[in-house]
Amino acid sequence: xxxxxxxxxxxxxxxxxxxxxxxxxxxxxxxxxxxxxxxxxxxxxxxxxxxxxxxxxxxxxxxxxxxxxxxxxxxxxxxxxxxxxxxxxxxxxxxxxxxxxxxxxxxxxxxxxxxxxxxxxxxxxxxxxxxxxxxxxxxxxxxxxxxxxxxxxxxxxxxxxxxxxxxxxxxxxxxxxxxxxxxxxxxxxxxxxxxxxxxxxxxxxxxxxxxxxxxxxxxxxxxxxxxxxxxxxxxxxxxxxxxxxxxxxxxxxxxxxxxxxxxxxxxxxxxxxxxxxxxxxxxxxxxxxxxxxxxxxxxxxxxxxxxxxxxxxxxxxxxxxxxxxxxxxxxxxxxxxxxxxxxxxxxxxxxxxxxxxxxxxxxxxxxxxxxxxxxxxxxxxxxxxxx
Ligand SMILES: Cc1cc2nc3c(=O)[nH]c(=O)nc-3n(C[C@H](O)[C@H](O)[C@H](O)COP(=O)(O)OP(=O)(O)OC[C@H]3O[C@@H](n4cnc5c(N)ncnc54)[C@H](O)[C@@H]3O)c2cc1C
Numbered sequence: 200x201x202x203x204x205x206x207x208x209x210x211x212x213x214x215x216x217x218x219x220x221x222x223x224x225x226x227x228x229x230x231x232x233x234x235x236x237x238x239x240x241x242x243x244x245x246x247x248x249x250x251x252x253x254x255x256x257x258x259x260x261x262x263x264x265x266x267x268x269x270x271x272x273x274x275x276x277x278x279x280x281x282x283x284x285x286x287x288x289x290x291x292x293x294x295x296x297x298x299x300x301x302x303x304x305x306x307x308x309x310x311x312x313x314x315x316x317x318x319x320x321x322x323x324x325x326x327x328x329x330x331x332x333x334x335x336x337x338x339x340x341x342x343x344x345x346x347x348x349x350x351x352x353x354x355x356x357x358x359x360x361x362x363x364x365x366x367x368x369x370x371x372x373x374x375x376x377x378x379x380x381x382x383x384x385x386x387x388x389x390x391x392x393x394x395x396x397x398x399x400x401x402x403x404x405x406x407x408x409x410x411x412x413x414x415x416x417x418x419x420x421x422x423x424x425x426x427x428x429x430x431x432x433x434x435x436x437x438x439x440x441x442x443x444x445x446x447x448x449x450x451x452x453x454x455x456x457x458x459x460x461x462x463x464x465x466x467x468x469x470x471x472x473x474x475x476x477x478x479x480x481x482x483x484x485x486x487x488x489x490x491x492x493x494x495x496x497x498x499x500x501x502x503x504x505x506x507x508x509x510x511x512x513x514x515x516x517x518x519x520x521x522x523x524x525x526x527x528x529x530x531x532x533x534x535x536x537x538x539x540x541x542x543x544x545x546x547x548x549x550x551x552x553x554x555x556x557x558x559x560x561x562x563x564x565x566x567x568x569x570x571x572x573x574x575x576x577x578x579x580x581x582x583x584x585x586x
Contacts, residue, residue, distance in 0.1 A: 234324075274504035299450075392425060481533075488523060
């Protein structure tokens with residue numbers, strides 16, 4: 200047996216012994232996700248146990264170094280772990296912006312004490328983060344951000360406003376872009392700051408969405424004092440950290456194109472398609488695109504782990520994955536007919552299809568819009584003139 204075959208056998212046995220049966224069911228809605236944090240809420244004992252045993256083994260972040268709470272696995276071992284989890288339908292034990300966004304940026308730009316402190320807490324699910332990038336006048340043109348951060352000698356003083364801050368009202372800490380040099384060209388006066396959401400002067404106001412939920416907030420900073428050692432990377436070089444993190448955010452969002460744990464859409468919708476050859480053809484076309492996306496995604500992850508991915512490749516994946524996910528939900532709605540629009544009833548599981556369909560409309564906005572991704576692809580991958 201090769202080392203990797205041995206690792207697969209061990210992993211399979213360990214997962215069989217440790218993944219609770221309830222954690223092998225597909226997630227039904229957001230309440231099935233475990234976000235950890237300072238005051239975590241668990242849906243049941245199985246969810247808590249699953250997060251804890253995975254964290255104990257470093258497998259909430261299998262490819263992070265062991266000294267920061269990770270599993271220290273190689274890219275090939277990490278892939279095997281993912282395959283073995285998928286084989287039994289095991290849920291992701293921990294959803295976390297710390298894992299998918301901040302962690303990679305800290306691994307590259309954080310100092311040793313920041314890595315030791317924050318990465319370990321993230322890996323154990325002890326800290327929940329939110330992302331303070333967008334402002335009322337800085338979305339696609341993110342580098343126009345105006346949140347002010349002044350050096351007050353023994354601390355930073357932050358004043359300003361963020362918007363669309365996902366789960367700001369539930370997060371323990373924020374990773375935040377602030378302007379530290381208002382005189383410098385806009386990309387050169389930005390820094391990357393971390394602070395606790397319970398710091399005096401931080402407040403949040405949830406924004407109610409068309410889907411009926413409030414997953415994000417306006418976030419206000421009034422004279423927020425932040426310790427000096429919570430700035431990541433160099434002063435005024437936060438744009439580099441921000442862009443690197445965005446690559447990882449886009450990689451994470453592109454995963455929506457994989458369609459969760461479900462199989463082919465044609466299989467899921469087969470009862471509704473019998474009398475509609477046009478819709479059937481569209482679903483077949485979608486399933487072919489989904490297979491192609493899955494293959495492209497696997498190649499991308501392999502290239503990324505081998506350090507061979509083009510830096511703008513996450514934009515390509517994000518664009519393809521989110522447009523695909525939107526197409527999936529359009530087809531689900533088309534197959535469901537007017538019944539799929541039911542909003543509040545037991546039969547529609549409280550409007551599950553309609554609410555999910557509406558939520559996907561945001562996929563091509565969050566993490567940078569599709570138009571912005573196309574601009575990046577045109578300029579940096581295709582090198583089109585004038586892009
Ligand atoms: C579900 C969701 C969650 C989010 N979570 C967070 C979060 O946690 N933290 C955070 O900081 N932000 C978050 N955002 C904000 C998100 O990053 C911004 O909405 C996004 O970057 C677009 O910015 P904007 O809304 O200001 O739109 P604008 O930038 O005003 O864009 C409006 C329209 O103009 C188009 N446009 C703008 N510039 C160009 C251009 N140069 N070329 C072509 N078209 C252009 C855009 O594509 C878009 O269609 C979230 C957004 C959503 C929808």
